[in-house]
Amino acid sequence: MSNLPAHCDPLRSHTSRDASEQSLKSKVKASSGPSQNEPAIICSTWTIGWQTPTLMIACYVLAIVLALVHLILFQFINGRAADGPTPIAPQTYISTASNILANAFGVALRASLGVAFCQYLWHLFRVQTMKVSTIELLFAIRSNPFQIFRMATLRATPTLCALALLMFLSQIATGFPPGAITIEKAPRTSYEMAIVPSFDASFMGNGSGSDANAFSLIKLKLDPTGTGGFESGDFIGGKDTNLINRLARQVLVAGEALTMPSPCGANCSYVVEFEGPYVECTNSSQTAVVVNSDGLQIYTGDWISPASAQLAQSLYNGTYTLAHLNTTTLTPISVNVLKSLPNSTTPTTYVTVQQDNTICSPGRAKYTLNHTYVNNVHSRNVTMEPVDRLIDLALQTHGGIVVVPGFTLNKTFAYGTQPANWSTNALNFYRDNNHMAILDAMMSWLAGSFNASLQYADADSPSTALSNSSYDLAWEESFISFTNGVSMSNGPQGNTVIDSTRFNQVFNQYTNAANPSFNISSDILNDYLLNMTMSIATAYGRWNTSANATVTTLINVYSFSQPLNLLIPYFLTLLLSLPFIILGSIALLNNGVSAMDGSFMQIITTSIGSSVLDKAAAGGCLGGNESMPEELKDLKIRFGEFLGRDDPGGIKRSGFGVEGEVRALQKGAKYGIARWL
Incomplete structure (x- = not known):
């Protein structure tokens, strides 16, 4: 039995197929084409799944929880002994725990922003045409902060540039919270x-x-x-x-x-x-x-x-x-x-x-x-x-x-x-x-x-x-x-x-x-x-x-003497990140499918189908940045539905193409390929 969704599996939806699909089915049966265990149609599924939105939201919530844990930890040890006979915890342990919480906060927040970045980036690929070199810069701005300030990236999408800049700055912000706790001398009373x-x-x-x-x-x-x-x-x-x-x-x-x-x-x-x-x-006083x-x-x-006195009062016996x-x-x-x-x-x-x-x-x-x-x-x-x-x-x-x-x-x-x-x-x-x-x-x-x-x-x-x-x-x-x-x-x-x-x-x-x-x-x-x-x-x-x-x-006691060192970095990064998380969620819903960050399969499945792009890319098949031809870098493409590429059974093709080759995707349409001999 086929494992494909109902709208892609001909065995599950045979009653709703049109005449061309019936013709295709008869040809498949009459020929020596695919076996009965091999589906005749391979197509993508319109679904966002649960992993991508869960990862984006869960990582953001985890960052909030880690910030609260960090705050609660400092509030708990505030005023407690740092050494002596009954310390609440050694200073090395508190310092290590503080650094771990701050770094974990940064990792969780950047993971959430990374997912939002990927969703919004692929949304841009669908709605606007960009040069291949610009697309390359957009993929690189998360690893190279200098690419953020290139005019090509700023003109293409200032929003993504701001998001990438926030991700870099959050790494600096997480360095401040551990400094909110200090060691001070405090009196302790005993009896x-x-x-x-x-x-x-x-x-x-x-x-x-x-x-x-x-x-x-x-x-x-x-x-x-x-x-x-x-x-x-x-x-x-x-x-x-x-x-x-x-x-x-x-x-x-x-x-x-x-x-x-x-x-x-x-x-x-x-x-x-x-x-x-x-x-x-x-006392007595007088004038003389x-x-x-x-x-x-x-x-x-x-x-x-x-x-x-005894000599003066020899008879005194008082x-x-x-x-x-x-x-x-x-x-x-x-x-x-x-x-x-x-x-x-x-x-x-x-x-x-x-x-x-x-x-x-x-x-x-x-x-x-x-x-x-x-x-x-x-x-x-x-x-x-x-x-x-x-x-x-x-x-x-x-x-x-x-x-x-x-x-x-x-x-x-x-x-x-x-x-x-x-x-x-x-x-x-x-x-x-x-x-x-x-x-x-x-x-x-x-x-x-x-x-x-x-x-x-x-x-x-x-x-x-x-x-x-x-x-x-x-x-x-x-x-x-x-x-x-x-x-x-x-x-x-x-x-x-x-x-x-x-x-x-x-x-x-x-x-x-x-x-x-x-x-x-x-x-x-x-x-x-x-x-x-x-x-x-x-x-x-x-x-x-x-x-x-x-x-x-x-x-020596722990003193939460600089609370702003913890509150301001955490509050600002979470507050500034929230609009981008919302933007990434909206982009995910509009796209209809979840974009995968750094996925090789996503690259190969979306970059084939255009003869113009295929020929231009062939000149840089060695893969090095220096070997890429200028024709490929200057080629303007976007992600969409190829025109005139409908396969039998209403299966459409999508991918990166130049203007005139692609149009906007139709949400809910079947995209994939029909296979036959």
Whole structure:
């Protein structure tokens, strides 16, 4: 049975054949022509099939899907770790996958455009006559971009030239999407327990006399009677031999705590709470008149230590300590110059001053410190909640002994090594004794006085300045010299460092400190005490504690930082390609049959039949471009139906021919050949 379509197989359509076909059939039967198994008619089928349109549309849809996958991939890995312990994927894998997706997108899109190109090209062959050389250029423009800009191709079909140019440019466009993802440093937050410096005035190790003395900021002197206990200490140790006193001077002059290395990395934060010393101050002001002199004490600081308070109040047995800091500062307001006395030629100068008095009592407060490190630069946020004043450390017991059974070793003059029997009062004493040690160390450097006089406006002649009553109302410090710690001229007395601290407002402005201006406030005092406490915690390292640290680590992450590098190339190529896909689909429908790209059979089946073309092509039968005759190149042909070539049975011939040989194809007509002997 024949496998030809019904309109080409005479055995299937014998009832509809005309008389000439019946005659042909009778001749075939009567002759020794084709066998019964060989069809007498070979003709083409008018069908576009499913492969060509499916390939064109499917490749375009595949390109869209690949672009979306590429976008989703970059969105998915955006902000995720590129290396480290838990990377989302190695950088080499992401780079390879990105290049594969971009190249696959280009291949799919160019495959779709290639099919559309072929359909539209063969549509042009049907509707217009072109030179053979022009047709040759149209077949070559997809592989040679220089042929696109030939005038012959541009005149023949600018649309195909634009399509070919788009196919070349799409290869460049697909190089941009992989660059849309970059590697950047990004913070990652984690939480871990860190050992951080702190302060605990109550900590005494295992509670033995030996540990209690080791963790005390001031030496606990053993009870010389051996009854079991210790003396509170005198708080008058040498300033240059005790670490805590040296720290106090350093903190006062520097205005800040010792540098605290980060215990949790370059970027982290943690919160620590502890009880530390603080002072509660009362202030009073009044106006006074003083005589201007080189020895005028414009600052006076008195630190009444626990031992001094006991001497002053020998019968005091109250709850809280009498230790306190008492300061007085003088600020000039105006000056009056009176005539000299009868036996004197020097006028007397009186200065009206504002006298500020501050009295500060020691106490303890709960500090909450939020430490933050950014690139190892430390900052802190402090909140303070007062707890209570310090207890009376000047005990009225025999010899001022704090009784703690077991504090000494078997009632000998040695520290015990086993936990002692601490009472609540003894524990409170030990705690506040350490707080007082910090207070005493700092306040002792504020004790003393600072001498100055009202500076003259005219430095050439004081007498002239006095007679003119012209003054700059600021104190002037003179040069000083010390002999055995006693000032022999103007300036600081008693080794006070008050003029080199933040209490001296002029010094704090980093200007000439010759004109001091003192301001004593509880805020500055408590800030200094906190700095002092944290410096002790850092320097001694005795009271480390655990804190939940928030650690920020900089890691390499993928960053979809250049989304336009992906969106614009993909969007533009898909958008510009769509009209050509539609144009190729329309051409496919108009042609009625699908054109095959690069098909040898398509070339040979469409290029035979024209005697003019056959003779012209014979001159270049070797096939080389250089051997092609000019007659063939200049020959104008088109694809159509040959005139006067109807075979028996209404079979028509189609192919390339010159004008006058072919006409437009008739869609649905039978094209092929009838065979007989």
